[in-house]
Amino acid sequence: MKNWQIKVPASTANLGPGFDSVGLALDRYLTLTVSSHHLWEVRALSPSLEEFPNDETNFIVRTALETAKSYGAELPPCLVEVKSNIPLTRGLGSSAAAIVAGIELADAAGDIGISKRKKLELAAKYEGHADNVGASLYGGLVIACETDDGIELLNIEDLPISVVTVTPKEELKTEKAREVLPEEISFSKAVKAGAVSNVLIAALLKQDWEVAGRMMKGDLYHHPFRKQLLPHYEKVEQIAENNGAFGVALSGAGPTIACFVEEEKASWLYYKLHQALPDMLVQNLNIDDKGVTISTIAQNTAL
Structure with missing residues (x-):
């Protein structure tokens, strides 16, 4: 063998x-x-x-x-x-x-x-x-x-971006993160949410990072419901946006938050997040x- x-x-x-x-x-x-x-x-x-x-x-x-x-x-x-x-x-x-x-x-x-x-x-x-x-x-x-x-x-x-992740010590069970989601949404809201997702992919392919970031923030499927489970979300988002990140999103169901950034700006973003959040695991990751x-x-x- x-x-x-x-x-x-x-x-x-x-x-x-x-x-x-x-x-x-x-x-x-x-x-x-x-x-x-x-x-x-x-x-x-x-x-x-x-x-x-x-x-x-x-x-x-x-x-x-x-x-x-x-x-x-x-x-x-x-x-x-x-x-x-x-x-x-x-x-x-x-x-x-x-x-x-x-x-x-x-x-x-x-x-x-x-x-x-x-x-x-x-x-x-x-x-x-x-x-x-x-x-x-x-x-x-x-x-x-x-x-x-x-x-x-x-x-x-070959997307030229990096992902700086922020992970708290506390875990968030996927089951709990699923429980806060609605069982159904209206047809009109589903159409709008799907359109946001479509534009996100188009923006990533065109490397239009500004639009990609707006679409991440415009999610209607799960962020509006899950962010309440993560008291650190808004702080991470604010620091990231002020230091080069073009977009911020939950990583999966959380509790990790993924900050998307152009490669040349990743080291600075990592430094600022690590400095501001010493009790959390901050990682500068490549694709x-x-x-x-x-x-x-x-x-x-x-x-």
Whole structure:
């Protein structure tokens, strides 16, 4: 059996009005080193991962085993060494990265040959939608929707922007963030919200950052309801807008806030946010245009 390294990027989703349909891959990673073993064992190489099971009940391994089973494949037991610098349960796609990692683990260890399109469908089924998992799989900016014929996804690379994220110590459960959303909105409001989302994507493609920022602020799908759960939102938004950010949005369901900025202005924005918010995790992140990568490693170099 070969040894592999599987590297999955973090992601931010929605970008304001692109609710459950827009994702952006970021350069923080969940990394697996996989080697042959006499039983399933997961070794956490990052303190944040030590709370999770270290056997086949681990979420990543369960995802791999279920994926393999759906193809009629049986996976040999593996030693899976896992490290991550993606903050957990903070709206930066940690669960989506774990899902993608599990599917890639199944494909590699079982020598199944799953197509990228099928990996997307599987991951979206596990996650519920394709924005975060699509970004982790394909990299760059992804826009996705699910139709009666399946998932449609397009990805765009080489956007010349950075994302400075602000993450509080307190987590915000996705369930709680979902609870504050209305069960339905009127037809006229839905049309307006969809138009805002459309213009956001057009502005990003044309690199009209000013318009993109206005569309982020003009979201009608979730910001009006979720911002009340985050007492730090307005402070972060004000500091960001005063120091070069063209747009600010919740990262996924929060509590992380993503501040979008042209690359040459990112260092200053990071400095000002870090200075003003010393009790929060501030990160200056780049876009990952590769998506998930898997490489074979020599057996004697496995960790």
